[in-house]
Amino acid sequence: MDSVPTIRQTDLALEFDTRPLKKRAGLIILATDHTTEPDFQRMVASEKIGLYTARIAFANPTTPDNLRRMQPSLTEGARLILPDEDLDVICYSCTSASVVIGDDVVALAINEAKPFTPVVTPPLAAVRGFEAIGARRISILTPYTIETSTPMAHYFSAQGFEIASFTCLGLDDDRAMARIAPQSLIEAAREATAGDADALFISCTAVRAAAAAPAIERAIGKPLVSSNLATAWATLRICDDTRPRPELGSLMAQPMGHW
Structure with a gap:
């Protein structure tokens, strides 16, 4: 039979922080x-x-x-x-x-x-990001179908941005979007970025563009604003x-x- 020790509750006065983290x-x-x-x-x-x-x-x-x-x-x-x-x-x-x-x-x-x-x-964060870097003419890359990409084009146009180019990858499953290899994202970003664009937006929080941001910026020679980065x-x-x-x-x- 296991021996159960006597458990004592201490009377020690405890201090409590307002929050575990600030x-x-x-x-x-x-x-x-x-x-x-x-x-x-x-x-x-x-x-x-x-x-x-x-x-x-x-x-x-x-x-x-x-x-x-x-x-x-x-x-x-x-x-x-x-x-x-x-x-x-x-x-x-x-x-x-x-x-x-x-x-x-x-x-x-x-x-x-x-x-x-x-x-x-994410879209409003991207707008604030473009404001911060001074971009008004943008290229957009999405992983979506044309149907799902179309409201995105209307959104950024309504926010006052000029869309230099808009490219989509034609995917309709966000789990597949998350599996796009970083090198493929870099290649897609290079193809999707117009020469006269101030910056590139890569849409979708599933896409791993934020992790590849420095490499994408080197490839396109322009600032990147992605959903998760923004x-x-x-x-x-x-x-x-x-x-x-x-x-x-x-x-x-x-x-x-x-x-």
Whole structure:
């Protein structure tokens, strides 16, 4: 028979910190997402910034209709991240869904659960990124089909950007998008970037463009703004991390004027 020791509860007076980490960044990501968490762990997480994630249901194929179906899940997804506690920022990590649902609608749904919390979406983060680097004429590369890419073209045009070229890869499964090899991304970026563009945007939080950002910028000779690079940059700046980190890509050396 095992001997059970006597357990004593100490009367030691404990001190408690307000938070385990100074800043809290929430992520709402797709159930199928392979890429956002590794990218944010590499670029955002630190001894001062903690990452807290909720996954919401998503069913491929990646079409505008399927993307819109995530909208009702946004509030509950936000509510599940540290319930009844404040966050400093929350990112909805889906570019194409943010475009078809709308940045403002996404923010309203998330703020229903987390009032007054800044909400980052990838397309709006890309807009702020282009503002930071002074780009007005852009090339766009997406992994999507033409159907899913078309709202993206309308979005950036409505934001006042000139689209020098727009290229898509024709994929409709975000799990396949996450498996595109970095060298293929570099080659696709080189082909997709117009000579007279100020910068290139690579859409989709599933695509591993942020990890390849320095190599892509060397290949195209222009700044890169990708979905995860832009959202990580915006998240850092909102969390008061202003360190320039150009080794992650030229955007990461820029301040953010406003959110």
